[in-house]
Amino acid sequence: MSTATLAPANDHEHHGPPRGMRRWLMSTNHKDIGTMYLIFALVMLFLGGASAMLIRAELFMPGLQLLEPDLYNNLVTNHALIMIFGAVMPAAAGLANWMIPLMIGAPDMALPRMNNLSFWILPAAATMLMLSFVVPFFPGGGSQINTGWTLYPPLSLQVGMSMDFLIFAIHLLGISSVLASINIIVTIFNMRAPGMNLMQMPIFVWTWLVTAFLLILVVPVLAGGVTMLLFDRHFGTSFFNAAGGGDPVLFQHLFWFFGHPEVYVLILPSFGVLASIIPTFARKPLFGYKSLVGSMIAIMFIGMVVWAHHQYTIGMSLAAVSYFMIGTIIISIPVGLMVFNYIATMWRGSMTFETPMLFAVAILLMFSFGGLTGIMLAVVPADMQYHDSMFVVAHFHYVLLPGAVFGLFAGVFYWLPKWTGNMYDERLAKIFFWINVIGFNLTFFPQHFLGLAGMPRRIIDYNIMFTEFNMVSSVGAMIFGLSHLLLLYIIIKTIRGGKPASARVWEGANGLEWELPSPPPFHSWTTAPQIK
Amino acid sequence: MTTAEHGHHDYYIPDASPWPIIAMLSVFLLLCGTALAINDVGFGIWLVVIGLIMLSVMFFGWFGDVVKENLTDCYNAQVDRSFRQGMLWFIASEVFFFISFFGALFYIRNIALPWLGGVGYLGATNELLYNQFTAQWPSAGPDNVGGGFTPMGAWGIPAMNTLILLTSGATVTWAHWGLKINSHRQLVAGLGATIALGLLFVILQAWEYSHAYHELNLTLNSGVYGSTFYMLTGFHGFHVTMGAIMLMAIMVRAMKGHFSPHNHFAFEAVAWYWHFVDVVWLGLFVFVYWL
Ligand code: HEM
Ligand SMILES: [Cu+2]
Numbered sequence: 041m042s043t044a045t046l047a048p049a050n051d052h053e054h055h056g057p058p059r060g061m062r063r064w065l066m067s068t069n070h071k072d073i074g075t076m077y078l079i080f081a082l083v084m085l086f087l088g089g090a091s092a093m094l095i096r097a098e099l100f101m102p103g104l105q106l107l108e109p110d111l112y113n114n115l116v117t118n119h120a121l122i123m124i125f126g127a128v129m130p131a132a133a134g135l136a137n138w139m140i141p142l143m144i145g146a147p148d149m150a151l152p153r154m155n156n157l158s159f160w161i162l163p164a165a166a167t168m169l170m171l172s173f174v175v176p177f178f179p180g181g182g183s184q185i186n187t188g189w190t191l192y193p194p195l196s197l198q199v200g201m202s203m204d205f206l207i208f209a210i211h212l213l214g215i216s217s218v219l220a221s222i223n224i225i226v227t228i229f230n231m232r233a234p235g236m237n238l239m240q241m242p243i244f245v246w247t248w249l250v251t252a253f254l255l256i257l258v259v260p261v262l263a264g265g266v267t268m269l270l271f272d273r274h275f276g277t278s279f280f281n282a283a284g285g286g287d288p289v290l291f292q293h294l295f296w297f298f299g300h301p302e303v304y305v306l307i308l309p310s311f312g313v314l315a316s317i318i319p320t321f322a323r324k325p326l327f328g329y330k331s332l333v334g335s336m337i338a339i340m341f342i343g344m345v346v347w348a349h350h351q352y353t354i355g356m357s358l359a360a361v362s363y364f365m366i367g368t369i370i371i372s373i374p375v376g377l378m379v380f381n382y383i384a385t386m387w388r389g390s391m392t393f394e395t396p397m398l399f400a401v402a403i404l405l406m407f408s409f410g411g412l413t414g415i416m417l418a419v420v421p422a423d424m425q426y427h428d429s430m431f432v433v434a435h436f437h438y439v440l441l442p443g444a445v446f447g448l449f450a451g452v453f454y455w456l457p458k459w460t461g462n463m464y465d466e467r468l469a470k471i472f473f474w475i476n477v478i479g480f481n482l483t484f485f486p487q488h489f490l491g492l493a494g495m496p497r498r499i500i501d502y503n504i505m506f507t508e509f510n511m512v513s514s515v516g517a518m519i520f521g522l523s524h525l526l527l528l529y530i531i532i533k534t535i536r537g538g539k540p541a542s543a544r545v546w547e548g549a550n551g552l553e554w555e556l557p558s559p560p561p562f563h564s565w566t567t568a569p570q571i572k
Numbered sequence: 573m574t575t576a577e578h579g580h581h582d583y584y585i586p587d588a589s590p591w592p593i594i595a596m597l598s599v600f601l602l603l604c605g606t607a608l609a610i611n612d613v614g615f616g617i618w619l620v621v622i623g624l625i626m627l628s629v630m631f632f633g634w635f636g637d638v639v640k641e642n643l644t645d646c647y648n649a650q651v652d653r654s655f656r657q658g659m660l661w662f663i664a665s666e667v668f669f670f671i672s673f674f675g676a677l678f679y680i681r682n683i684a685l686p687w688l689g690g691v692g693y694l695g696a697t698n699e700l701l702y703n704q705f706t707a708q709w710p711s712a713g714p715d716n717v718g719g720g721f722t723p724m725g726a727w728g729i730p731a732m733n734t735l736i737l738l739t740s741g742a743t744v745t746w747a748h749w750g751l752k753i754n755s756h757r758q759l760v761a762g763l764g765a766t767i768a769l770g771l772l773f774v775i776l777q778a779w780e781y782s783h784a785y786h787e788l789n790l791t792l793n794s795g796v797y798g799s800t801f802y803m804l805t806g807f808h809g810f811h812v813t814m815g816a817i818m819l820m821a822i823m824v825r826a827m828k829g830h831f832s833p834h835n836h837f838a839f840e841a842v843a844w845y846w847h848f849v850d851v852v853w854l855g856l857f858v859f860v861y862w863l
Contacts, residue, residue: 058588066588148585150654153634157592164600171604182611201611208603215599222661229584230653256665264672268803274610277791277799278677278717282697285713285796287684294672355694563585 042078043474043487058560065160068152070137070560073159075459077134078452080529082161084126087170088419089521091119095481096517102504110176111347112500112505113186120189121206124306126166128440129472132309133158136248138459140224141244142553142560145233145569150226158220165212172205174488188498190295191266193280193288199274203275207266214259221252221259233552235571243332247312250307250336257344258298265294289354296347306344307407308336310447311378314400316551317454318382321397322389323548329383335374335381343372352423359550361420363539368418379408394546395469399450402477403442410438413488428498431491438485446472449476449527459543468530482516583719584646591634593687598626633691641840643830648737652837659841664849666811670852677859685796688714690826700856714797722788723797726861729780733773734857737812738771741850744819751826759831763823766846770816772810777809804860811849 056061059074095371098107107115133347137155141148149155151415173409175181196203228249232241268279271289278284280291319326346367350358356364360425382404391397418424426432457463486509491497495506502510541558552569554561604836605619647655671674689707690698698705702714710723724730747762781802784790792802822842830838 062588065593066590068586068588147583151658153586153589153592154658155593156589160593160596161599164596167600168604168607176768201607201613204607204610205604208607212599218611218662218665222665225661226654226657228658230650248793256661257668260665260667260669261672261675264676268676270671270800271792271799271803276711276718276804277792278795279680279799281713282684282688282701283715284679284799285685285688285715286799287687287713290679290684291678293679294675306844357693425676497735504803 048086054110054191056222067156067421068140069111070149070155070564071459071562073149073155073558074134074137077130077137077160077162079167080159081127081131081134082531083447084122084130084166085524086528088119088122088127088523091115091263093322093517093521096514096521097120098500099502099510100161100514101541102502102507104501107500109500110184110186112465112473113188113498114173116498117185117188117206118169121169121209122166123187123191124302125210126162126169127305128444128448130162131216132248132251132306132444135309135313135451135455136176136220136224139553140227140245141231141564142556143245143551144228144231145565145571146227146231146238147563147565150231150436151223154219157225158216158223161212161216161219165209165216168209168212172202172209175202175205176200177525178440187357189508191269191291192295192297193272193291194319196269196291197280201478206272210266215257217255221255224248224252225256226309233568233571235563239330239333240571242312243310243315243326243329246307246333246336247308247315252309252339254301254305254308254343255319256553257302261294262298262357265291265298268294289351292354293348296350297344299350300347301340301343303436303439304339304521307443308339310403311446313404313447313451314382315453317396317400317450318385319550320454320546320548321394321400322386322391324385325383327384332378332381335377338374342367342374346371349418349423352420355425365418365420368410369415372415372418375411376408379404381413394453394466395464395473396450396454398470398473399446399453403446403450403472404449406438406442406446406477410435410440410443413438426491428496429494430487433497434484434487434491435489437480441480441484448475452531454546455553457541458553458558458560460535460538461541461557462534463541463545464534464538465532467534468526472523472526472530475519475526479516479520479523483513483520486510486513486515486516523569582648583648584641584648584651586641589634589637591630591637594626594630595634595708598623598630602627609644626737631783639825639830640833642838645659646655652835653842655837659844661760663844666848670804670807670855671801672857673804674859680796680800685709685711698729698734710797712797716795716799718791718794719789721790721794721798722789724780724788724801724861726857729776729783730857730861733776734853736769736773736776737850739855741771741847742765742768744846748839748843750834751831756829756834759826763819763826767819767823768848770812770819774809774813774816776803777812801860804856808849808852808856815842815846815849 057069064076067076093105095112098105098112116505137149140146172185182202183198183207185202187196187199189529191203191206204296213229228245268277271277272280272286278286280286280288282288315326315332343521346364348364349368352361352364361442382400386401388404393401404516413431417426417432417435432433453469480485490513495502543557544554545558555569556564600623601619601625605616605621605623609620610614610616683706686692687694688697688702688705689695690705691707705714710721712721713717742763744764747766749758750756750758750762790798790801792798794801818843820837823839
């Protein structure tokens with residue numbers, strides 16, 4: 041820019057943040073927007089958690105106690121959508137917003153106003169999601185959503201008005217994700233400090249690059265799918281109606297073409313967090329940088345062509361199921377490779393176990409377990425038995441909670457001192473870790489047995505022979521759910537004060553983000569750092 | 573501003589802006605209103621109207637700010653690259669939106685319909701439910717949903733529309749050449765021709781729809797053929813309309829002399845978008861109309 045007079049709008053660079061609500065509502069600052077993403081995700085975590093605890097309370101005993109079947113189904117649907125789209129993805133986007141510019145030496149995200157739009161669409165989408173939950177309770181509101189998060193027709197064609205709110209909520213969530221992904225890709229390609237080439241970027245940045253690609257490729261397909269649903273519901277098209285020549289299974293293909301890559305969208309950013317944490321606390325450089333990048337790229341491509349392993353029971357040809365089975369099993373190779381790289385990073389390191397590292401170790405153990413049950417599910421004849429049972433629920437909670445959510449927790453503990461300038465309370469955080477992890481295993485481990493013994497998922501009642509394991513699971517769920525109050529307390533306490541954090545925070549930490557003071561100045565790298 | 577000593581400082585970071593939040597409110601009203609309106613809740617339509625008005629104001633305001641910033645030289649080459657890359661990835665996401673509909677078309681023609689017709693391992697559907705049905709394309713399914721119809725031929729209006737869109741792709745490129753050699757007249761004439769061709773396309777498409785509805789009994793409700801036909805051509809037509817509006821905005825800016833041979837991202841973005849719409853049409857022509 042040449043002279044000051046031509047750019048009056050830019051003179052704020054010499055001051056701090058804008059005052060009052062303007063700072064948040066109209067933000068163009070990657071850190072403020074990142075903070076809003078994280079707070080939003082935390083709120084959603086509690087909403088989704090509340091619905092999960094209601095579900096588990098109902099399942100504590102056989103028979104109907106608290107809920108009606110319709111409300112139960114509505115809660116199951118809402119829980120999944122809130123957690124995936126409201127909690128995990130926004131939290132990961134919050135980390136991306138905060139950390140990517142710091143890590144690559146950029147002054148901000150490439151398109152700051154669009155960045156704010158990506159965030160602010162989320163509260164609107166979440167409101168529509170909640171509306172889809174409550175609309176049936178108003179007169180003329182129609183029936184409750186009973187499809188589960190997969191929204192399969194023909195059931196989803198029969199639900200009342202709330203399904204339309206849900207469809208539009210998904211459109212909004214999709215727009216938000218696509219815009220955020222565009223911003224992240226452009227930031228990574230165009231905003232790196234001079235001298236930093238792609239193979240010098242922290243793995244966290246790489247994971248988000250791959251995640252953003254996946255989102256741009258698959259979210260529009262989901263949007264197309266739910267648009268067809270909308271037209272079948274209201275405008276007389278026959279996409280999913282066999283009588284008109286369509287096929288309900290078509291929706292499943294469109295959904296899982298999005299849905300399977302989506303699981304990598306959920307775990308990859310957290311795996312990126314691990315790549316930052318493990319070298320720090322093992323005090324060793326990351327093992328196998330290139331193979332991590334290669335694995336991710338392989339996951340991205342293979343991940344887009346294995347979707348029908350969610351549909352083994354629909355009646356595909358032998359060739360098709362064989363292909364999807366082999367593809368699915370092959371994809372666990374790059375996923376496993378990432379895990380082995382992290383283990384090799386720890387090998388003979390001088391390790392200490394601060395809370396982020398505790399989470400990291402727990403993630404590797406428990407995620408791997410979920411990966412193993414995934415391979416069981418990938419085997420067609422076996423899945424014919426497991427499909428739609430509690431075993432699947434156990435599988436995906438073992439991959440998703442450790443793989444995605446715990447990774448985000450680990451990242452929050454790891455970077456909270458950087459963000460706030462204060463150390464969190466290590467003792468409380470460790471207590472949180474243990475309650476959280478034990479509660480998690482107590483909740484979901486018994487569900488493997490339940491599933492193998494034949495208990496179906498998404499059903500409010502069950503045979504009395506399943507009672508004991510369900511009781512254990514429900515008790516675990518209460519412990520697990522309530523433990524997050526401690527997380528909230530720790531975070532608030534850290535924001536309000538604590539031992540001042542140094543710029544480097546952790547003894548073994550490496551990377552550009554640690555070169556800036558804690559907390560970093562309002563505008564990050566106003567001077568591009570030198571890359572050696 | 574003292575930028576000389578800073579490496580990155582010349583990357584323009586806009587000041588706090590009201591437009592994103594207005595955009596959020598407008599799409600929220602628009603979509604809530606639509607959800608209510610399609611369920612016959614009366615006030616829904618008002619939310620739609622308010623949402624649309626806010627959305628237009630937002631586009632004017634937001635892009636107006638961008639234009640202002642551009643004219644006051646806020647943007648350096650790096651910012652320009654961000655815009656370009658952003659537009660390309662946006663178009664990539666649009667491509668995948670269309671892929672979902674093309675995918676549906678291929679799936680229905682090659683997998684779902686043959687099943688209903690009794691072919692393959694799921695042929696039992698035919699035996700048990702739809703005994704008289706033979707699979708063929710076009711089809712309105714075993715129940716002939718929507719009643720008998722005549723499919724849309726490829727060599728009438730659609731072929732003409734193909735020519736029109738291809739020509740418009742050429743005229744927009746000609747306009748770009750004009751811009752590059754700093755010929756204002758060629759730029760404006762090229763844009764004008766492109767817009768005219770785009771509008772002609774939309775008018776012919778509308779005429780074709782009306783013909784289909786009134787004479788061919790081919791409607792949105794004509795089974796899967798009607799569904800895929802109208803959804804694919806409809807979304808495409810919507811994109812052409814958007815593209816034409818964008819071209820008009822660009823033409824106004826071109827007439828005001830906003831573009832120079834070296835600084836015309838907005839022009840190029842719209843031209844890319846136009847080519848994208850063009851390519852989608854070729855897919856439509858081959859797979860929806862012709863084959
Ligand atoms: C080793 C790699 C993995 C394999 C082989 C695998 C395999 C499978 C299979 C075959 C199913 C379908 C089960 C059924 O419905 O009958 C499934 C379900 C699921 N998986 Fe995995 N999976 C793997 C990793 C993951 C990861 C990393 C995530 C998420 C982070 C994940 C999330 C899910 C979810 C959410 C479902 C259930 C979706 C639903 O029906 O609602 N999986 N997995
Ligand atoms: Cu999957």
